[in-house]
Amino acid sequence: MKDLLNLYQNKEPEIVFNWKDPETEAEGWTVINSLRGGAAGGGTRMRPGLDMNEVLSLAKTMEVKFTVSGPAIGGAKSGINFDPKDPRKKGVLERWYKAVSPLLKSYYGTGGDLNVDEINEVIPITEDCGVWHPQEGVFNGHFQPSEADKINRIGQLRQGVIKVLENTAYSPDVSRKYTVADMITGFGVAEAVHHFYEIYGGNITGKKAIVQGFGNVGSAAAYYLAQKGAKVVGIIDRAGGLINEEGFSFEEIKEMFLNKDGNVLRHPDMIPFEEINKKIWSLQAEIFAPCAASRLVTKEQITKMIDSRLEVISCGANVPFADKEIFFGPIMEYTDERVSLIPDFISNCGMARVFAYFMERRVQMTDEAIFNDTSITIKNAIQNSFDNNSSRTNISKSAFEVALKQLI
Numbered sequence: 001m002k003d004l005l006n007l008y009q010n011k012e013p014e015i016v017f018n019w020k021d022p023e024t025e026a027e028g029w030t031v032i033n034s035l036r037g038g039a040a041g042g043g044t045r046m047r048p049g050l051d052m053n054e055v056l057s058l059a060k061t062m063e064v065k066f067t068v069s070g071p072a073i074g075g076a077k078s079g080i081n082f083d084p085k086d087p088r089k090k091g092v093l094e095r096w097y098k099a100v101s102p103l104l105k106s107y108y109g110t111g112g113d114l115n116v117d118e119i120n121e122v123i124p125i126t127e128d129c130g131v132w133h134p135q136e137g138v139f140n141g142h143f144q145p146s147e148a149d150k151i152n153r154i155g156q157l158r159q160g161v162i163k164v165l166e167n168t169a170y171s172p173d174v175s176r177k178y179t180v181a182d183m184i185t186g187f188g189v190a191e192a193v194h195h196f197y198e199i200y201g202g203n204i205t206g207k208k209a210i211v212q213g214f215g216n217v218g219s220a221a222a223y224y225l226a227q228k229g230a231k232v233v234g235i236i237d238r239a240g241g242l243i244n245e246e247g248f249s250f251e252e253i254k255e256m257f258l259n260k261d262g263n264v265l266r267h268p269d270m271i272p273f274e275e276i277n278k279k280i281w282s283l284q285a286e287i288f289a290p291c292a293a294s295r296l297v298t299k300e301q302i303t304k305m306i307d308s309r310l311e312v313i314s315c316g317a318n319v320p321f322a323d324k325e326i327f328f329g330p331i332m333e334y335t336d337e338r339v340s341l342i343p344d345f346i347s348n349c350g351m352a353r354v355f356a357y358f359m360e361r362r363v364q365m366t367d368e369a370i371f372n373d374t375s376i377t378i379k380n381a382i383q384n385s386f387d388n389n390s391s392r393t394n395i396s397k398s399a400f401e402v403a404l405k406q407l408i
Contacts, residue, residue: 186220213292291316
């Protein structure tokens with residue numbers, strides 16, 4: 001696996017598009033790792049301090065993710081080095097998408113990512129640039145449909161991603177109009193834990209869980225873990241967190257979800273960050289869902305959790321461990337050798353799978369069909385890893401081996 005990984009990591013990307021904004025200090029990159037299957041896909045992010053190496057590592061991560069979620073295309077990513085809180089953000093995005101629109105028409109598909117909103121920014125701005133949909137390049141480069149078929153599938157994709165959830169099995173409150181895009185990634189993180197116990201033995205019911213991050217992914221992961229019978233005992237977010245060693249009830253977690261302030265946990269009993277950061281890693285818990293920013297989880301934190309009977313980690317964040325390497329750094333390897341580590345490209349593939357699902361011909365548009373498709377996709381990926389290695393350790397190593405054999 002290490003040899004395959006080194007080959008993959010060291011391979012130069014096929015296309016690097018670099019842009020410098022003529023009106024601000026913003027700089028952007030689209031990195032296309034490969035045009036596997038005639039196209040490549042990956043979202044657009046914005047943050048101060050972003051550089052080309054970050055975009056490259058994310059593009060390679062996307063390519064691995066597509067081996068699980070589909071379609072069978074190359075990985076790509078776009079990133080803009082700019083402060084998303086700057087009032088000039090909209091103008092920067094408008095000029096960026098105008099510059100990159102020839103790629104989006106031909107062979108590259110994008111979407112929202114860190115600090116860039118799919119519905120309110122990516123779709124309307126790319127439409128103004130003459131792009132039918134941010135994923136049009138994937139249709140043209142990979143699927144190569146007829147014009148009529150492309151119109152139908154783009155319509156299906158556009159409708160599906162923003163579909164308001166109507167089924168109470170998937171929505172915390174149907175009156176709040178949560179969408180597929182709001183909930184699907186966190187759902188996948190919880191489903192990965194459910195399928196892990198189903199395949200490797202055991203049961204999620206009654207297991208104690210720690211959730212890191214309470215944004216879009218973490219809050220949904222906590223909600224669905226509690227719905228499946230897990231006991232969330234600790235939540236750590238940017239401003240602080242909560243601990244209940246007996247586990248919060250499903251109703252309590254649901255209330256936290258509904259009361260969050262945007263993507264921030266709000267609760268009258270919040271413990272300050274410094275205090276909870278000292279306590280939470282030593283709580284007794286079998287499940288850990290890192291769903292905050294990338295590269296936060298340290299070896300010391302992991303060791304404390306392992307010593308407190310940790311069994312399985314389901315990654316909501318991309319590359320959650322504080323390693324410098326693109327993939328499989330020393331902290332991730334240390335963790336993989338000691339507990340069951342479901343890698344991010346399996347456990348957080350929900351949104352990528354939704355895109356792939358809606359790109360197919362005439363799929364069912366019900367909540368149940370959409371969420372069940374993501375669940376089955378994650379289950380199959382965990383089963384493939386189990387078939388390659390039935391041990392409860394080195395699951396990520398096995399999953400990478402399965403994926404990389406498709407790419408090299």
